[in-house]
Amino acid sequence: MAYEALYTRGRPKTLSQLIGQEHISNALARAISAGKTSHAYLLVGTRGTGKTSTARLLSKAMNCERVHEAQLAGRPLDKKEIPCNKCDSCRNFDSSPDSVEFDAASNRSVEDVTRLLSTAYLAPLRARVKTFIIDEVHMLSFEAVNSILKLIEEPPPNVAFFLATTEINKVPMTIRSRCQVLNFRLIPQATIAPYLLTLARRLNVTLQEDAAKKIARLAEGSMRDALTYLDQCYAMADKEITLENVNETLGLISDENLDDIISAIKAKDRAAVGGAITRAFRSGLAANIIAESLITRLRDIEFDMLDKGDRNFSEFDKIIDALRAALGEMYGSGIPDIILEMTLMKLAAPVQSFVAPPMPAQTPSRGNLDAGQKIFYDTLEVLNGENKVLAASVDKAVVTGFADDTLTLGFKNKTMASLFDTNSRTQFEQAVTQFVGRPIKISVVVDENLPPPVLSRLPEPERSNLANAIKTFQASDATKIND
DSSP: OOOOHHHHHTSOOGGOOOOOOOOOOOHHHHHHHOOOOEEEEEEEEEETSHHHHHHHHHHHHHHHHHHHOOOHHTTTOOOOGOOOOOSSSHHHHGGTTEEEETTTTTOSSHHHHHHHHHHTTSSSSSSSEEEEEEEEESOOHHHHHHHHHHHSSHHHHHEEEOOOOOOGSOHHHHHTTTEEEEEEEOHHHHHHHHHHHHHHHHHTOOOOOOHHHHHHHTTOOOHHHHHHHHHHHHHHHSSEHHHHHHHHHHHHOHHHHHHHHHHHTTTOOOOHHHHHHHHHHHHHHHHHHHHHHHHHHHHHHHHHHTTTTEEEEHHHHHHHHHHHHHHHHHTTTSSSHHHHHHHHHHHHHHHHGGGGGOOOOTTTBSHHOOOHHHHHHHHHHHHHHHHHHHHHHTTTOOOEETTTTTTEEEEESHHHHHHHHIIIIHHHHHHHHHHTTTTEEEEEEEOTOOOOOOHHHOTTHHHHHHHHHHHOHHHHHHHHHHH
């Protein structure tokens, strides 16, 4: 006999076995007990949360003989009795011609739907209610949806529709407004893990608790995914499923390896980070999978800290933000491994390496010459547009020093220095003060050995290159360059 997958063996047989959707099973149990079931249901939720299984349970319950007898007698029904799974109708449900399942993802045309629903107006052959289960109804074409609409709006007697979808926003409002909507929630990890442990005991295999929690976390709220992962581990393991078996079978990085990377980052040990990330890559995992695993592990650590009353996880937040940015860079990149490695290396760098290097010490006589030159030439640029006469009077000056908010300007001869000091120094002092936003004093010196102003305006290495070139020429040529 062929092996039956766990997610089919683990399907609920009654409403009481619908795990993680108690709000739906309780409401349906009351409706069935009172005989108030609808002719159309829209089941909404992500994959593996029990939509199709619930549709089958409802379909079976509508035709269950014992449920019908309890309704006639006015006896309230327990969820364990819905359906009974013992009467002829329940036992023959899978082969009944009155129970039709349809996959709209692969049969989405109006012809497919018309052919399916052509028997809707015919009386059921054996069952009390003819049921139609349409999965992924949002995949139907516009014309196919309209062909269903009339049937749901004015249903034939003894017909019920169960429409399942993962994307309710794609289902037309005309359909939604004519159905009872059942919203399926993601199943919590705390619900999935105990169920897996119980199921493992039925399979006569030992499932370690940490392994069950890891599978539950990977399932991301989907019971079907959890059962598929367990089935895979069950097939590969012997009589016991450990966390190591789960990591090895599903191709995951171990928590120990992740903790090694995180500890090395906290210790600012680049060598340890390099060794830990190398071991992670040896497992054959892609860089984005390792980054996502690190983020998930850091999230788990932070929640554990919250449970203990510890709120000091700013460093973990920094690592998570860096990894998220790295994931964005990896998308479409040809070097994702290097991006992850360099991100982790930067996180492990000593704190001082992120501090800007200090400015080189200036000699007392020159002061902060670079800052003074920037102030001088920026002010001169403003004056060229506002006061060209004043700008021309200081154009031949050279900044020789800047200290204690005093800007020292040098001229090559006494005449130029005297003219500037008499006619322009006060105005230029006011212009610089206004530009900088604080009082700046101007000092004037005369130095016949000053370099041409053109050299002062150039950054290195252009300044040195031009100075060497000037030395090669005669003084008259240097004057031409300056002019």
